[in-house]
Amino acid sequence: MTTTLILSQAAVALHGVSRVFGRGPSAVHAVDDVTLEFPRGGWTAVMGPSGSGKSTLLHCAAGLERVDTGRVMLGDTDLSAATDSQLTALRRTRIGFVFQSFNLIGSLTAEQNVALPLRLAGKRPSRSVVRATLDAVGLADRARHRPRELSGGQQQRVAIARAMVTRPEVLFADEPTGALDSTAARTVLDLMRAMADAGQSIVMVTHDPGAAARADAVIFLRDGRVVDRLSGADTRQVADRLAAWEH
Numbered sequence: 001m002t003t004t005l006i007l008s009q010a011a012v013a014l015h016g017v018s019r020v021f022g023r024g025p026s027a028v029h030a031v032d033d034v035t036l037e038f039p040r041g042g043w044t045a046v047m048g049p050s051g052s053g054k055s056t057l058l059h060c061a062a063g064l065e066r067v068d069t070g071r072v073m074l075g076d077t078d079l080s081a082a083t084d085s086q087l088t089a090l091r092r093t094r095i096g097f098v099f100q101s102f103n104l105i106g107s108l109t110a111e112q113n114v115a116l117p118l119r120l121a122g123k124r125p126s127r128s129v130v131r132a133t134l135d136a137v138g139l140a141d142r143a144r145h146r147p148r149e150l151s152g153g154q155q156q157r158v159a160i161a162r163a164m165v166t167r168p169e170v171l172f173a174d175e176p177t178g179a180l181d182s183t184a185a186r187t188v189l190d191l192m193r194a195m196a197d198a199g200q201s202i203v204m205v206t207h208d209p210g211a212a213a214r215a216d217a218v219i220f221l222r223d224g225r226v227v228d229r230l231s232g233a234d235t236r237q238v239a240d241r242l243a244a245w246e247h
């Protein structure tokens, strides 16, 4: 009973999750027996040295990649037991994903990009929903612009609107500010902070201690394992802890 309650309070829970690439002596344990919960309504940053398994962990938690062993629970749904078509449906409706490189479709306007996940889920996008989602990221006046007519920060905000239009349970972001200058990065992080304050669950991989310090908690990976965590830390504390694990 207690276990069930704890599980359903997590937005995503990983239980003994491993992901191995290759076999034999050259096998890489990208994620190595990780058990961890990402809290509902919280913003968690994932940090660690290059190659420590951050992106692989994020992909496993989001159902973009299968785990070799262990279980991934999205709310009460076991992603590791889902069929490919169930996973596809789930990714389209219950999960939002934002990439470092925005991944917008260049031939579509901002509002068409935002409407895309609804179309892919077989829904007829309502213009008012799409416009409200663009408005929420501060880009209502850019609805008819194509990606090349937008700044990097604006493109990333369109990508966030596209990820949010289905009202996903969890927003996953892999280096969302990695391609942005510091001013644009701050705007994107302010937006994510406001979303988390409004109850959105967010999991974000970042190399940037300043970005991680905007989250509620930071977990640190090394060699595919969770080795440390901080809550409510400032940029200096995050940077110091990261440096300690990089050596």
Ligand SMILES: Nc1ncnc2c1ncn2[C@@H]1O[C@H](COP(=O)(O)OP(=O)(O)OP(=O)(O)O)[C@@H](O)[C@H]1O
Binding pocket: 021, 022, 028, 029, 030, 048, 049, 050, 051, 052, 053, 054, 055, 056, 057
């Ligand atoms: N498709 C793959 N095939 C083989 N090895 C892989 C694959 N994807 C990742 N790896 C390996 O798994 C390990 C973890 O990779 P991952 O990209 O998750 O790390 P990361 O912490 O996100 O790295 P970075 O900060 O450099 O982006 C690395 O050693 C990487 O080379």
